[in-house]
Amino acid sequence: MPNSILIPTDGSEYAENASEVGFDLAERMGATVHALAVGDVNLTEVSSVGGGPPRTKDDVTKIAAKWADELTASAEARGLEAEAVVRSGTPADEIVEYATEIDADMIVIGTAGRSGFERRILGSVTDKVVRTAPLPVVTVRPDGSVDAA
Template identity: 70%
Template sequence: MSNTIVITTDGSEYSESAAEVGFEIAEKMNAAVHVLSVGDTNLTQISSIGGGPPKTKDDVTEIAAGWAADLAATARAEGLEVEEVVRTGIPAREIADYAAEIDADMIVIGTAGRSGIERMVVGSVTNKVVRTAPAPVVTVRPDGTVDAA
């Protein structure tokens, strides 16, 4: 049975740092990498008052597809077996659901390093994934340090 690691991306520097760690783990475990990006439907509901127009479901899915394609290309260039996956919905839920669907051995995800009140107000996709994931979760902090949950 082959090992499978889900590496998430939202196009941020945090997810890029996490991907580097995930690629190293995948290489050591001889694991297949599933690059997962989620078009966040929460962004389709943002008011355009004081900003640009709200994004559509197609917009957020297209953006997520670009992130997944970029990260998958990097993984392939490193010689990893890669599957590129794009979902649309609530990111934490989609990540946990996808990991369960494929019976993933691990999830690797970046964290923005928020804490305290900012974390409570803004919320944390990473925190929600850690609490709901069906597999171990490796979180990578902005400074590149790694936690496992």
């Protein structure tokens, strides 16, 4: 089976930093990039007084599709073979499930740089992926430095 690298994206600068590292690795390995964006169904339940209406599953999935398409276009602009993948669900679970389905060689994912109380309260998609993925996970910090788990 050809080499494959899964690069999840949430449209953030952290995901963009991780994608650059992932693209470099894909070039070296001759790997296909799988650009995965997850429409976070947990966000469909969020609403605030005075804010806009809660988002639907379709809303979050359309946003995720845009992120996956943008990441795929960036990979292809570097001459890489890339595939845009969109899922709906809980991001960490969907990332690990998809990586397992395609038998990815690794996941390259960004971190948001949270620590302490904020991280415990907000949780972390990256932390859960690192803890549950049955394959290597390369994490890219906000400053662009790389860790491997």
